[in-house]
Amino acid sequence: MEDSRLASVAAAIAEPARARMLCSLLDGKARTATELAIVGEVSASTASAHLARLKTEQLVSMLTQGRHRYYRLHNHDVASALEALLLISNTPKAPFNPNTPHYLQAARTCYDHMAGSVAVQLHDRLFAMGWLQADAGDASQYVLSEQGQQALSKLGMDLPELAKKRRRFACACLDWSERSPHLGGALGAALLILAKKRGWAEQDLDSRRLQISRAGQNAMKDIFGITI
Amino acid sequence: MEDSRLASVAAAIAEPARARMLCSLLDGKARTATELAIVGEVSASTASAHLARLKTEQLVSMLTQGRHRYYRLHNHDVASALEALLLISNTPKAPFNPNTPHYLQAARTCYDHMAGSVAVQLHDRLFAMGWLQADAGDASQYVLSEQGQQALSKLGMDLPELAKKRRRFACACLDWSERSPHLGGALGAALLILAKKRGWAEQDLDSRRLQISRAGQNAMKDIFGITI
DNA sequence: TTCATATTTCGCTCCGGAGCGAAGTAAGGC
DNA sequence: GCCTTACTTCGCTCCGGAGCGAAATATGAA
Numbered sequence: 452m453e454d455s456r457l458a459s460v461a462a463a464i465a466e467p468a469r470a471r472m473l474c475s476l477l478d479g480k481a482r483t484a485t486e487l488a489i490v491g492e493v494s495a496s497t498a499s500a501h502l503a504r505l506k507t508e509q510l511v512s513m514l515t516q517g518r519h520r521y522y523r524l525h526n527h528d529v530a531s532a533l534e535a536l537l538l539i540s541n542t543p544k545a546p547f548n549p550n551t552p553h554y555l556q557a558a559r560t561c562y563d564h565m566a567g568s569v570a571v572q573l574h575d576r577l578f579a580m581g582w583l584q585a586d587a588g589d590a591s592q593y594v595l596s597e598q599g600q601q602a603l604s605k606l607g608m609d610l611p612e613l614a615k616k617r618r619r620f621a622c623a624c625l626d627w628s629e630r631s632p633h634l635g636g637a638l639g640a641a642l643l644i645l646a647k648k649r650g651w652a653e654q655d656l657d658s659r660r661l662q663i664s665r666a667g668q669n670a671m672k673d674i675f676g677i678t679i
Numbered sequence: 680m681e682d683s684r685l686a687s688v689a690a691a692i693a694e695p696a697r698a699r700m701l702c703s704l705l706d707g708k709a710r711t712a713t714e715l716a717i718v719g720e721v722s723a724s725t726a727s728a729h730l731a732r733l734k735t736e737q738l739v740s741m742l743t744q745g746r747h748r749y750y751r752l753h754n755h756d757v758a759s760a761l762e763a764l765l766l767i768s769n770t771p772k773a774p775f776n777p778n779t780p781h782y783l784q785a786a787r788t789c790y791d792h793m794a795g796s797v798a799v800q801l802h803d804r805l806f807a808m809g810w811l812q813a814d815a816g817d818a819s820q821y822v823l824s825e826q827g828q829q830a831l832s833k834l835g836m837d838l839p840e841l842a843k844k845r846r847r848f849a850c851a852c853l854d855w856s857e858r859s860p861h862l863g864g865a866l867g868a869a870l871l872i873l874a875k876k877r878g879w880a881e882q883d884l885d886s887r888r889l890q891i892s893r894a895g896q897n898a899m900k901d902i903f904g905i906t907i
Numbered sequence: 908t909t910c911a912t913a914t915t916t917c918g919c920t921c922c923g924g925a926g927c928g929a930a931g932t933a934a935g936g937c
Numbered sequence: 938g939c940c941t942t943a944c945t946t947c948g949c950t951c952c953g954g955a956g957c958g959a960a961a962t963a964t965g966a967a
Contacts, residue, residue: 458698465690535760540684
């Protein structure tokens with residue numbers, strides 16, 4: 452029984468146009484049906500059918516706003532599953548594939564937080580510096596130390612606001628290019644917002660690429676001791 | 680580019696017969712083409728074609744032994760991706776689905792280690808008892824404390840042998856029914872072997888179900904303080 | 908060697924679903 | 938009200954690939 456559901460979910464991802472749509476949504480943004488038709492390289496009517504299917508399979512959810520219909524990934528689990536599939540897709544027949552653009556590996560977005568080697572380094576440094584630690588009660592969760600709370604507040608993060616959110620506070624999120632975890636959850640998302648606000652990083656509009664500015668490179672070095 | 684690979688991998692999983700085969704291999708065992716034809720509910724010739732496709736997509740690998748050809752999941756990443764897909768497949772339209780058999784949630788195998796609520800409780804107790812702790816250098820890894828090493832050695836685990844293995848020593852593995860981590864890696868696998876050797880658990884031949892014996896229930900209670 | 912079993916290859920049928928454009932519906936802007 | 942834009946529904950074509958059985962190939966057993 453469960454395997455037939457597995458098959459239908461996989462089939463929903465399996466169509467190239469739908470795969471392109473889903474990949475583009477991995478950055479966490481919501482897109483209109485027309486935008487997704489362009490990304491999927493199909494006509495509007497075809498895209499409409501594809502999106503209907505993705506919706507019934509609960510891979511995306513829809514939000515109507517005026518005459519636009521915005522689609523986004525249904526939840527984090529969907530994003531995780533897509534990342535897991537991308538991980539096993541990216542070791543193809545060609546045993547050595549250096550085509551993957553370099554900047555993508557260095558810094559990109561994963562759903563709504565930072566990913567790539569910079570994000571993995573950052574994740575590890577946050578632990579090494581003692582800002583972050585594993586939750587004693589729930590090992591899959593992270594919590595901020597007293598020191599980490601003070602430091603992030605000073606950088607301009609609104610921690611009380613963050614604590615109010617219903618979503619998971621902080622957790623490991625496997626990075627498919629680095630095969631190591633980076634920081635996910637509300638804290639990971641807040642960190643990306645902070646980085647953009649302070650001008651450390653700029654998000655490309657049409658890809659998952661994340662541009663690290665000179666100020667960002669300096670900040671990484673001065674605050675976290677990471678050289679990019 | 681990467682999305683077309685994603686689509687072809689998803690398509691390989693998407694066919695119901697192939698999905699059944701892959702699900703059956705999730706327990707980590709290798710199966711012959713004939714066995715998988717039965718699991719997939721297709722003829723031998725059809726199964727052969729399916730298996731060829733799964734192999735070129737690197738989802739399974741093959742091992743020839745006499746006139747048998749054994750197939751198994753290609754690696755742990757494939758198992759993880761399948762589990763991630765199962766996770767999002769198991770929250771279907773029917774919002775409340777109590778059909779899932781109870782014993783499957785209580786204890787089952789995930790690739791080569793224990794999963795289900797017992798495994799999740801065990802994972803958490805190992806931390807609470809101080810046997811296991813997050814690796815200081817690599818937060819995604821776990822290490823045994825001095826106390827944990829002594830206790831597991833006394834239970835009959837060959838830790839020096841375990842340390843020799845090239846595979847990841849111990850790490851969190853997300854449990855799709857519990858949505859919490861259980862123990863994966865070499866230590867997780869060794870724990871399952873230990874449990875079977877000591878007669879605590881018995882693995883079903885045809886499913887991922889794990890039978891916990893009375894001795895196993897006593898051991899869980901006495902050693903880890905877990906009531907099943 | 909000869910037979911039985913395991914697996915693949917070949918030749919064929921058939922169906923789901925992906926594609927498009929045209930027409931229909933819905934929601935601003937004027 | 939009318940026009941434009943956004944999106945869906947309808948009607949149709951067409952192709953990939955899943956299905957099977959028969960024959961071919963390979964391996965072990967007698």
